[in-house]
Amino acid sequence: MQTQLPDGETITIRPIEAADRAQLVAGFDATSEQSRFFRFMRGVDHLTETELDYLVNVDGRDHVALVAVLATGQGIGVARYVRDPDDATVAEAALIVVDAHQGRGIGTNLLQALADTALENGISAFTAYVLPENRAVVEAMTRAGADTESEDSLLRMTIRLPIDASLFADSALRAALRRAAAGELSLNDQF
Numbered sequence: 001m002q003t004q005l006p007d008g009e010t011i012t013i014r015p016i017e018a019a020d021r022a023q024l025v026a027g028f029d030a031t032s033e034q035s036r037f038f039r040f041m042r043g044v045d046h047l048t049e050t051e052l053d054y055l056v057n058v059d060g061r062d063h064v065a066l067v068a069v070l071a072t073g074q075g076i077g078v079a080r081y082v083r084d085p086d087d088a089t090v091a092e093a094a095l096i097v098v099d100a101h102q103g104r105g106i107g108t109n110l111l112q113a114l115a116d117t118a119l120e121n122g123i124s125a126f127t128a129y130v131l132p133e134n135r136a137v138v139e140a141m142t143r144a145g146a147d148t149e150s151e152d153s154l155l156r157m158t159i160r161l162p163i164d165a166s167l168f169a170d171s172a173l174r175a176a177l178r179r180a181a182a183g184e185l186s187l188n189d190q191f
Helices: 018-029 033-040 049-056 106-120 135-143 172-181
Strands: 002-004 010-015 063-069 075-084 087-097 125-130 147-151 154-160
Touching: 010 106, 018 049, 018 063, 018 075, 033 087, 063 106, 075 106, 087 106, 125 135, 135 147, 135 154
Parallel strands: 087 125
Antiparallel strands: 002 010, 010 063, 063 075, 075 087, 125 154, 147 154
């Protein structure tokens, strides 16, 4: 699927393939320590072969990953979900965008495409784990209708699908996501 970003550039969003392994490593290397921490919620300085296998070998139904790719072929973002083994209608979602391309609407487009795929596969809700101190993100997701539960040191936020695209257009949620993508907020990128 091709989509035009607000700045006019066109990207392709498509399912990840095993051949994307090198691009995934390059994208990982192009993200900051902070972005990696926000995504993985722990310090990660490299991906192991086992982690790479897990990240690129998806089944397209219970574990889905979509990549955002520039016309040059450079991968600039990944969104994925993994279906909850205890509730087949729920999946944990996560996304990351390469630092140099954050704040351009790539994450929003990836999330919407991921939600569309999830709906096609019988998933009706995404969960995301958010650090409680990320008040702006917590408030924005709450305004978007997320249910929130405390779980260990995190907040488990659940958003029902489909995601109303108007929630992202000129909204507080979109502003919070853009600020987080630019590194101005502590968003864990698991939206």
